[in-house]
Amino acid sequence: MxxxxxxxxxxxxxxxxxxxxxxxxxxxxxxxxxxxxxxxxxxxxxxxxxxxxxxxxxxxxxxxxxxxxxxxxxxxxxxxxxxxxxxxxxxxxxxxxxxxxxxxxxxxxxxxxxxxxxxxxxxxxxxxxxxxxxxxxxxxxxxxxxxxxxxxxxxxxxxxGHRVLFNFFTGRYHQPVEEKRIFMFLDMKSSTAIAEELGHLTYFELLRSYYNVLSGAIIEYEGEVYQYVGDEIVISWELDKGISGENCLSCFFAMQRDLQNKASYFQKRYGVVPSFKAGLHVGPVTTGEIGALKREIFFTGDVLNVTARIQSLCITHNTDLLISHSLLDLLKDPPSFTFSSLGPLNLKGRAQFMELYSVTNKP
Structure with missing residues (x-):
């Protein structure tokens, strides 16, 4: 199934x-x-x-x-x-x-x-x-x-979201729990220029269409949408689900493929075909319900900040996808993808260097 x-x-x-x-x-x-x-x-x-x-x-x-x-x-x-x-x-x-x-x-x-x-x-x-x-x-x-x-x-x-609602009903995160998760920070390229060109209302419609196209791959590879933040989407996996079948990597390339398949639609309707870049990392987070006026399931942990920093380096290194060494270790170098080390890199706001890898999909 x-x-x-x-x-x-x-x-x-x-x-x-x-x-x-x-x-x-x-x-x-x-x-x-x-x-x-x-x-x-x-x-x-x-x-x-x-x-x-x-x-x-x-x-x-x-x-x-x-x-x-x-x-x-x-x-x-x-x-x-x-x-x-x-x-x-x-x-x-x-x-x-x-x-x-x-x-x-x-x-x-x-x-x-x-x-x-x-x-x-x-x-x-x-x-x-x-x-x-x-x-x-x-x-x-x-x-x-x-x-x-x-x-x-x-x-x-x-x-x-179905899973969020289910977790509220079951009380899974009523008390904070620590768990290990994979996060993907995915950001649309040249979003500011696109927004200026299209105007706010048309740009909003493009975002709606863009996220609709990406949703199929997220479901197929068992990801969970944590947040939509403007033109950025944060996707999360429970560790086992993200590692199984390299779901976290396969999801990225499936989203890329689905967006390319809809290129003619975006070009005809908006005059532009959106693309994206992403960073992937894994680490412990504390998960629980939070909020006084509005309750939601919230993740907190250094892994989120680090993933955001990794994604920000995609433009600098001219690549669409960067992942951390710690995630690659868990994936055990799957044969469907090619990994190129960029060496130890300095992430903004962090004293320690981190080895990152660009990832491409083998034909």
Missing amino acids: SPKTKRNIQRIIPFGIIWLFIGWFDLVTDALATGNKNTNPGIEITLTLEVFVFASVAVTITGLIIGTLEVYWFKNLFARYSFTRKLLSKFLFYTFFLFLLIFIMYPLASAIELRISPFSDDIWDRFIGFLGSGLFLSTAISLAFSTFLSLFYAAISDHL
Whole structure:
């Protein structure tokens, strides 16, 4: 299974869980309120074991369908919408979807309870009565709430990032922990000149397109976006994931390739094709949640400053990618890449010299 597919599945599953838990809550509270007695058998469905299992499966599948639509379709369709407009637009679509769901699920659940065909006249007479009752309104409100909550989760996940949101929920970094990570500081070349040429609004659109192109490779090679800082992006890997298959290096060249493949698009739309340079380093960081007015997962450690300094030397040494000796040691000189030592170099603000290597991809 590819990292992208794995990531998409991890993003879809919470939708099914949200719908399942809300469905269970509704079923259990209704049963407790009535003592699980059917006070209106003409339209209400008695909560038997078979009905409970059917309802649980049905709402979970519904949540997974919504999650699939969110991940594979709506994410791109409404990418340029504001948070509120995006939420309302999708909510209107799902209103129709939920009415269709009720039209299918109520007759099936009713047929399971009565043990007769869902196409019998008794089932459809019962369904027509249900549509005109307060129970239908209550069901519609419950489904609408489930939809709204799952859409809200989708919007927050998009803004924070799936892994960041997952770490918040699990409390992984509620207490600071020390871990070893690989960092890549990637910076667009000649960004100031490009911004002056295009103007601020068009330059912003270029940045949006630029980051969208780079995102595929980051996902494919299991990187995590730590920060977007203007035209710079900071990417991080847990040590094992970054070393495995030389993901941290492969990611750089995959981003470079993807950007070259979109060169005609950038040239036609913006009149310029962006390119980038990057520095890579590895080291210990302290990771934890931080912030009073806004909380986020924060890395602190010398490795970040050093990586930024390494990236700044790319122009001086006329190379697109520089990595530290300590990272190369962990990568064990992989055969897919060529490494050229630049010798011990002085990094700004540091007394000790560090050996750096330029990296090229073998054809």
